[in-house]
Amino acid sequence: xxxxxxxxxxxxxxxxxxxxxxxxxxxxxxxxxxxxxxxxxxxxxxxxxxxxxxxxxxxxxxxxxxxxxxxxxxxxxxxxxxxxxxxxxxxxxxxxxxxxxxxxxxxxxxxxxxxxxxxxxxxxxxxxxxxxxxxxxxxxxxxxxxxxxxxxxxxxxxxxxxxxxxxxxxxxxxxxxxxxxxxxxxxxxxxxxxxxxxxxxxxxxxxxxxxxxxxxxxxxxxxxxxxxxxxxxxxxxxxxxxxxxxxxxxxxxxxxxxxxxxxxxxxxxxxxxxxxxxxxxxxxxxxxxxxxxxxxxxxxxxxxxxxxxx
Numbered sequence: 267x268x269x270x271x272x273x274x275x276x277x278x279x280x281x282x283x284x285x286x287x288x289x290x291x292x293x294x295x296x297x298x299x300x301x302x303x304x305x306x307x308x309x310x311x312x313x314x315x316x317x318x319x320x321x322x323x324x325x326x327x328x329x330x331x332x333x334x335x336x337x338x339x340x341x342x343x344x345x346x347x348x349x350x351x352x353x354x355x356x357x358x359x360x361x362x363x364x365x366x367x368x369x370x371x372x373x374x375x376x377x378x379x380x381x382x383x384x385x386x387x388x389x390x391x392x393x394x395x396x397x398x399x400x401x402x403x404x405x406x407x408x409x410x411x412x413x414x415x416x417x418x419x420x421x422x423x424x425x426x427x428x429x430x431x432x433x434x435x436x437x438x439x440x441x442x443x444x445x446x447x448x449x450x451x452x453x454x455x456x457x458x459x460x461x462x463x464x465x466x467x468x469x470x471x472x473x474x475x476x477x478x479x480x481x482x483x484x485x486x487x488x489x490x491x492x493x494x495x496x497x498x499x500x501x502x503x504x505x506x507x508x509x510x511x512x513x514x515x516x517x518x519x520x521x522x523x524x525x526x527x528x529x530x531x532x533x534x535x536x537x538x539x540x541x542x543x544x545x546x547x548x549x550x551x552x553x554x555x556x557x558x559x560x561x562x563x564x565x566x567x568x569x570x571x572x573x574x575x576x
Contacts, residue, residue: 277402281366282375285331286324289379289559293467294323296566297433297460301441303570306452310446310548315394318386319444322562323437325383332376334413335359336369339482341421346478352557356471395447401440406479408432421484426465434461435526452518456569458528462507466534467558469500470541474549497545503533504561511569521576527569533561 284465285566298320305311338344344358361367367375387402411417412428419425438457442450472479472488473496479489488496508528515522540552548554 272551274291277366282328283362284366285330285335285359286370287331287359288391289354290331291324291327293433293464293559294327294437295320296563296570297457298323299484299570300456300460300566300573301438301453301571302445304438304450304456304520305384305442305445306513307573307576308446308450308452310442312394312413314391315444316441318390319441320411322386322390323384325379326405329376329380329383330409330412331359332372332379333410335361336376337373337413339363339369339520341484342418342482343475343478343484347475348477350550351474351477353471353474353549353555355559356474356549361444365492375429390444395444398443399444401436405432405440408436420486423477423485423490423512426468426487429468430461430465433464436456452520455514455518456520456524456573459507459514459569460562460566461509462503463530463534463558463562463567465499466503466507466537467555467562469503470537470549470554470558471497472496473541474546497541499555500541501538508534511526511565520573523572523576524569526575527565528570529568530563530565532563533557533564537561 298316302311302316311325328435335344338358340364344360344363347357352360362372363368377393384406387406391399391402397457403486408431411419412425413420417424419428422442435454438460439453469488470538472486473493476488476493479486487499491499508531511525514520514524534557536552537554537557540548540554544558
């Protein structure tokens with residue numbers, strides 16, 4: 267028979283697992299694949315440092331989810347999400363709302379994973395390449411500022427831009443730089459579609475939370491535009507990503523096989539179609555959020571493998 271202590275430990279472990287959220291953390295791995303593919307194409311590969319970077323990014327992802335959970339709980343956003351509007355991809359991790367972790371425990375998770383991520387970042391800076399320090403600092407500032415004060419970007423309609431920069435150019439360029447020990451314009455160009463597609467994923471995740479976010483003043487772009495107008499913007503975001511991808515072979519030294527990233531188009535089309543038709547409740551009947559995530563992941567796999575094979 268389970269004791270109170272064992273049940274408490276199980277709750278904490280469940281809460282940490284929710285904050286880790288592997289289905290979302292895969293986005294970091296996808297971006298790293300693209301950055302590594304460009305590095306290998308240019309003759310650079312440092313698997314040991316790449317592994318350290320992967321662990322550092324995972325830790326910072328967990329930390330970001332944890333401190334974001336506290337901020338959204340205190341603002342009332344997570345409490346305001348109706349049961350029928352909750353999905354596997356939106357509505358927060360709900361570790362505090364569901365009683366898995368206390369506010370103090372959630373901050374503890376943020377501190378533990380955040381400090382580990384920073385320590386690994388310092389190891390990369392001092393042991394591998396000092397010039398990546400500015401990329402790490404920029405990533406830390408943008409990661410904190412998505413939810414955290416004083417900027418609270420996702421509450422001001424700037425969270426989407428934050429995500430474009432972090433999961434596109436910043437993450438891909440960091441992955442490249444750590445292995446090649448210098449920057450690359452090619453890495454930035456091929457990262458731009460990734461940033462746009464992860465922003466599209468965030469975009470559809472904001473629809474289920476629309477009423478809750480509106481009520482507490484979390485003025486992301488979907489709240490500012492309203493569901494109907496926001497649904498009309500979504501195809502523009504997806505199309506912009508693929509237009510940039512088509513231009514990549516002519517703007518860079520990367521092979522034309524990078525266009526294998528176009529394999530993600532059917533997932534984008536599915537997401538855009540259903541969001542356009544049912545902007546207020548598509549998430550109750552269609553796996554639009556999953557399709558948007560798959561568009562990002564399939565694009566990254568296609569582009570990354572295309573670069574390697576080319």
